[in-house]
Amino acid sequence: MLKITFKFILVLLFILPNPLSGQDPYIIVLGITQDGGYPHMGCTKECCKMAWENPSMRRNVVSLALVDPVSQQWYLFEATPDIKEQLHMFHQLTADEYNYLPRAVFVSHAHIGHYTGLMQFGREVMNTSGITVYVLPRMNYFINNNGPWDQLVRLGNIVTVEIPDGSEIALSEKINIKVFTVPHRDEYSETAGYKISTGIKGYLFIPDIDKWEKWDKNINEMVKSVDIAFLDGTFYSEGELQGRNMENIPHPFITETMNYFASEDSKTKKKIHFIHFNHSNPVLFKEEVREFIRSEGFELSEQGKKY
Numbered sequence: 174m175l176k177i178t179f180k181f182i183l184v185l186l187f188i189l190p191n192p193l194s195g196q197d198p199y200i201i202v203l204g205i206t207q208d209g210g211y212p213h214m215g216c217t218k219e220c221c222k223m224a225w226e227n228p229s230m231r232r233n234v235v236s237l238a239l240v241d242p243v244s245q246q247w248y249l250f251e252a253t254p255d256i257k258e259q260l261h262m263f264h265q266l267t268a269d270e271y272n273y274l275p276r277a278v279f280v281s282h283a284h285i286g287h288y289t290g291l292m293q294f295g296r297e298v299m300n301t302s303g304i305t306v307y308v309l310p311r312m313n314y315f316i317n318n319n320g321p322w323d324q325l326v327r328l329g330n331i332v333t334v335e336i337p338d339g340s341e342i343a344l345s346e347k348i349n350i351k352v353f354t355v356p357h358r359d360e361y362s363e364t365a366g367y368k369i370s371t372g373i374k375g376y377l378f379i380p381d382i383d384k385w386e387k388w389d390k391n392i393n394e395m396v397k398s399v400d401i402a403f404l405d406g407t408f409y410s411e412g413e414l415q416g417r418n419m420e421n422i423p424h425p426f427i428t429e430t431m432n433y434f435a436s437e438d439s440k441t442k443k444k445i446h447f448i449h450f451n452h453s454n455p456v457l458f459k460e461e462v463r464e465f466i467r468s469e470g471f472e473l474s475e476q477g478k479k480y
Contacts (some may be wrong), residue, residue, distance in 0.1 A: 176286060198241045198348055198371035200401075200449040200480045201266055203249075203259040206450050206457070207407055208286025210255060213452035214327050220453050232476050234286045236334025237403070238263050239369060240271070244345050249275040250367065250378060252306075256290030266477060277305035278331075279350070281381065283315050283361035286453030291473065292321060294330045306331045309354065311340065312362035313414045338363070347372035348461045355379060356387040360424075368399065375399035376480070381407075381450040385433060393429075394439065396444050401480055406473075409462065427456070432467055442470035446480075 188478045202212075211232040212221035224230040235445055241247065247267075253259065259272065265398035280288045294301040308316065312334040316322040336342065342350045347369045357364035366379040377399045385392045396402045407424040409416070414422075423434075429445055434442050447456070447466070455462040456473055 179430075197373045198243075198345075199241065199374075200369070200376060201238040201240065201263060202403075202448070202474050202476055202478050202480065203236040203238055203262055204251075204253060205448050205474045205476050206234055206256055208231045208234055208254075209452060209456055209476045210234050210270070210286075211450070211452045216452055220455075220458055223458055230458070232450075233259055237378060238275070239266065239344075239348070241345055241348060243347070244278040246344075247271050247273060248344065249278045250281075251287045251380070252278050252280055252293075253286055254289055256293050262477065266479075274299070274301060277307060277369065278308045278346075279352075279365075280312060281366070282309075282364040283312055284359065284381070285382075288312075288322075290317075291316075291325060291331065295325055296328060296330070299330075301330045303329055304331045306333050307336050307342065307350075307352075308333055308336055308364045309352070309365050311366075312358070315361050319367060326428050347390070349427055353390070355382040357381050357383055367409035368395075369423070374401065374480075378391075378402055378403035381405055384424065385425050385430070393441075394433065395442055396434070397437075400444060402445050403448045403474055404432070404445055405449050406456070407454065408449050411455060413451070413453050424468065427454075427466065431466070431471060434471075439470050443472060446472040446474040448474040 177324065179276050186433060205233050213223035236253050237250040239248040239250065266274065269343055293299055293305065294304055312331050317326055326333060336352045336353045340352050344350060351368040353366050354363050355366045364381055369376040369378065375398065377395055380403065381389065383403050384405040399424055406427045410426050411430045430445070434445065450457050456466065466473060
């Protein structure tokens with residue numbers, strides 16, 4: 174009888190959830206598209222037509238939530254035009270276990286899909302008090318010296334914290350954020366990428382970059398150093414935007430990144446989760462394209478998914 178009971182206990186240990194596993198930090202993807210979202214304003218072509226007619230196909234602008242169950246804090250990466258929907262989504266997915274507002278916001282650069290959601294913290298909407306906003310030096314200057322953003326600072330709605338290129342921020346004993354610059358169209362600010370370490374997993378977040386070959390870092394080695402890499406997948410391939418010179422809006426095509434990693438092993442390829450899709454990108458509306466990317470060993474970020 175004792176032997177049977179011991180076996181029964183062992184079985185329970187294997188099938189019951191580990192009570193500590195729910196205390197590990199994790200990421201929720203709150204948006205996967207380029208700055209204009211999906212469907213795109215003014216677009217009635219095939220790429221957006223189905224999404225206008227079918228709300229379930231619509232997707233928010235790129236954003237991540239970093240969640241720390243131990244401290245009961247969460248952190249937002251990018252303040253997008255969809256921030257209202259994204260905060261609502263976050264609280265639905267986490268059953269209202271966390272404060273409505275994030276402990277801090279990390280803003281990568283001054284393109285509209287990445288910082289304009291900050292206006293919702295102003296007195297016209299939330300009238301927040303002292304939300305920390307981590308920004309690179311030029312982005313810090315931009316916010317503090319241009320309206321309406323400087324009003325958020327003057328009224329104390331936000332507090333900007335300047336983080337130089339290469340700096341690291343310890344959010345807790347487990348969570349560490351390393352900030353680095355990437356080459357992009359830096360009209361008003363430099364552009365940040367992030368390496369997020371949780372003690373359990375490592376994440377790379379580079380939603381915007383011009384081309385991998387313009388960067389002074391090796392993207393292959395960067396991906397190998399983490400568990401999940403959310404990488405710029407704005408466009409699928411050359412010629413995607415008819416009538417526009419795509420050299421004026423450079424991004425690494427998904428096909429280019431796949432070629433960069435063609436000789437890597439399957440474990441490395443599977444770490445890559447493409448994100449920041451333009452409305453023209455067929456991954457949003459063509460299942461055969463999604464299936465092809467996955468058949469080649471790569472992944473696509475999914476809105477609302479926990480990583």
